Amino acid sequence: MTFLRKVQKSNLFYRKLIFWVIMIILALVSGIFFLRIARNRLQNIGRQDFLKDSKILNINQEIKKVWPKEMGQEIKEEFNSIKEILEDINEELKKEQDK
Numbered sequence: 001m002t003f004l005r006k007v008q009k010s011n012l013f014y015r016k017l018i019f020w021v022i023m024i025i026l027a028l029v030s031g032i033f034f035l036r037i038a039r040n041r042l043q044n045i046g047r048q049d050f051l052k053d054s055k056i057l058n059i060n061q062e063i064k065k066v067w068p069k070e071m072g073q074e075i076k077e078e079f080n081s082i083k084e085i086l087e088d089i090n091e092e093l094k095k096e097q098d099k
Contacts, residue, residue, distance in 0.1 A: 007018055 007015060
């Protein structure tokens with residue numbers, strides 16, 4: 001706590017300096033982790049485990065869980081009913097314009 005009070009009472013220049021030093025350290029640490037993970041994934045591309053690591057196959061399974069076939073059918077039916085309503089409205093507008 002005393003460190004924070006010292007920082008708060010210090011000059012604006014030193015507060016900015018401390019802030020940017022902390023930001024640079026955090027950026028370097030996260031960059032190192034990112035590069036390690038990217039290197040491991042690039043090394044796994046040649047292996048058969050690549051698809052398991054990338055989890056591409058799981059996406060299709062998740063979509064099937066979230067979006068069942070019945071739901072797709074219901075959406076098609078709703079879309080068709082909306083389409084019919086719009087066609088009826090267009091026909092009525094044409095009849096009114098012809099009068």
